[in-house]
Amino acid sequence: MNEQLLDNLQAHFGHSSFRPGQEDIISRVMEGRNVLAILATGGGKSITYQLPALLLPGITVVVSPLISLMMDQVQQLRTRRKIPATYLNSSQDYSESRDVLRELANGAYKLLYVSPEKLQQPYVQAVLKRVGVSLVAIDEAHCISQWGHDFRTDYLRLPDAIRQLGNPTVLAVTATATADVRHEIGKLFQIESSDMIVQALNRANIALDLIAAPDEGERREQVLRMMDELEGPGIVYCSTRQAVEVLVASYQLEGSKRIHGYHGGMESMERVLIQSQFLADELDVIIATNAFGMGIDKPNIRYVIHYQMPASMEAYAQEIGRVGRDGGPGYAVLFHVSEDLQIHQHMVEKEYPTQLQVMQFYQWAQTAKDKPGSEALAAVDLTEEMVQLLTFYTEQAGLSAEVAATTEEMQDHVRRIWEQTEKRKRLKKQKLFEMLSYVEGTDDCLRKKLNRYFGEDQTAYSLYCCSRCGLEKQAYEGKSSVAHGKNLENSWDLRQALEYLLPKN
Missing domain, CATH: 3.40.50.300 (P-loop containing nucleotide triphosphate hydrolases)
Structure with a gap:
């Protein structure tokens, strides 16, 4: 065999x-x-x-x-x-x-x-x-x-x-x-x-860095400078679409590399174009939310910068794992300021429904069959993601939101479903605080701490381990300035991108 x-x-x-x-x-x-x-x-x-x-x-x-x-x-x-x-x-x-x-x-x-x-x-x-x-x-x-x-x-x-x-x-x-x-x-x-x-999570060729910036302005200046200095290609991850757009606009004022933003609010064809440009080395840096990267098969990514703290250790491990798939040296740096925790806490609160919203879901489900989906959804303060989650937990509890119930039965159903979403919310917050513990710790090797979270004890590294154990950033900087300019004169157009990505007959 x-x-x-x-x-x-x-x-x-x-x-x-x-x-x-x-x-x-x-x-x-x-x-x-x-x-x-x-x-x-x-x-x-x-x-x-x-x-x-x-x-x-x-x-x-x-x-x-x-x-x-x-x-x-x-x-x-x-x-x-x-x-x-x-x-x-x-x-x-x-x-x-x-x-x-x-x-x-x-x-x-x-x-x-x-x-x-x-x-x-x-x-x-x-x-x-x-x-x-x-x-x-x-x-x-x-x-x-x-x-x-x-x-x-x-x-x-x-x-x-x-x-x-x-x-x-x-x-x-x-x-x-x-x-x-x-x-x-x-x-x-x-x-x-x-x-x-x-298999072991540890990626020996990736050096880990952690930088606590005093404020947002200083963090932005440091990240913009790194984008110019580091040898690429690279990815900069932000927690919000707004942060992506601000960082892109800031870099375009004085930066010299070919960059583009990427987030879930963009049109799907625009995202296809940006992805294809990056895969074909038509872009040097992608500034993105976590919507970018899953399944990206680009072996020569040299660095990942986390502009803001990720929401979980799992997300962090996956995102830095996109560096150095060719086995060459890679660099992963995580910036954080105190406001990062509040950003994620706010996002978690928005992601999960209140008891009132669960009640709205029940009322919406009883009438949705008679209305177009978008019209019914617009009538209540619920996102599509919330509806999917609530539908799932309704099914899991063996309940029905499509059949009218007495007030007492409805209240009981709402409470049971809401309790399930609250469990999920608490889990998200737990993962957030585990991530916070990683960035705020001061006395442990970053590689050990990351791998220990996944139950591993691997510590091997090839060039540098982490900023706690000693790291020379110059080893990951480009040898000469990049003279690509701010425009994309030679980048693919949408037709070329689609020809690359879409299956041929």
């Missing part, structure tokens, strides 16, 4: 050997065992399901949370690997989705990338069951867990969808998962502890 796997790895992907953990994961999948794989960012997670997809009968379904990520991976598989792959997501209209499903039924593909929402649809499930699914790979599997930092309700419905497909083998992959998250994923997908392959 090992020789066959190596031969196919060489033939299809051009690699002469597996990275740590990959062969063990793939061998178990080929034996039909459900597997949870924890591989550090840049550790080669995609190979663990792409290679089995070529060897197993039927098709492999890859559940992926981001449309841009699906498009990029499918494009790479088709053009670079000549592997028949396609995707299904909300960006496609009815006729496009129908064509993809018809081609699937005719055996045109070995890999289908699909959003968790699409996989819930009975018609999609029926077609896939008829075709025959050998493997379901769940990318960014930490989104499944209510105890994770990025829980998404549609991910927790995946066990039911997989049962509808005939219970094919499941491979859940992610870069970060605490013991609680691993336990919940294992329970949901019947994964034995012996089939949980956990």
Whole structure:
């Protein structure tokens, strides 16, 4: 089996050997065992399901949370690997989705990338069951867990969808998962502890830095200066869209590198264009919220600057893990000021509903069937994300918000649902304070402290460890000034970006 796997790895992907953990994961999948794989960012997670997809009968379904990520991976598989792959997501209209499903039924593909929402649809499930699914790979599997930092309700419905497909083998992959998250994923997908392959989180080539700035103005000046001095490409992460826009505008006044902002409030096609420019080295620096980066396969990112404190240790580990995937030296610096905690606390409060809003949800659900979705939603003070969360907890409690209840019953239902959202809010705050403990600690190695959070004791480093153990920033600075200018005279236009990212026929 090992020789066959190596031969196919060489033939299809051009690699002469597996990275740590990959062969063990793939061998178990080929034996039909459900597997949870924890591989550090840049550790080669995609190979663990792409290679089995070529060897197993039927098709492999890859559940992926981001449309841009699906498009990029499918494009790479088709053009670079000549592997028949396609995707299904909300960006496609009815006729496009129908064509993809018809081609699937005719055996045109070995890999289908699909959003968790699409996989819930009975018609999609029926077609896939008829075709025959050998493997379901769940990318960014930490989104499944209510105890994770990025829980998404549609991910927790995946066990039911997989049962509808005939219970094919499941491979859940992610870069970060605490013991609680691993336990919940294992329970949901019947994964034995012996089939949980956990590779070390530690990235020895990334040096960690932590800087407490006295105020916002000083922090901005230091970050702007670093953006000019550090050798790139690089990513600057901000906690809010406003911070992204202010930092972009500030840098454009005097900075010399090619930069762009990126956040979830931008049009989807604009985000596609910016991502494609960065991947093609048409941009030097991306200033972004955490909406940017998941699944970005760019090996030569040299640094990540956190302009503000992240909301959790998991988010921080994932974001710095985008540095130095080529094995070269990388630098991750986290700035913080006292106001960062208040920013995140405010965001958490806005993310979860009050008891009054839960009551509004109940009233909205009783009348929503008679109104267009946007009209019904506009009538109450609820975001779409809140509605998804409340719908999920309503279903989980075995309640119904669509049938009128007595005042006492409604009050009881509202209280029970609100208590569930409050548990989730408390968890978010707990993770926030764990992050605060990391940035405010003064006497411990940053690498040890980060890895200890995930239950690891790795301390190896290649060039420098961290600012607590000694670090020379000059080692990560460019050797000469950048003379690209502020404009993007040679950057791609939208048509070129779409040609790069969209699958070819």
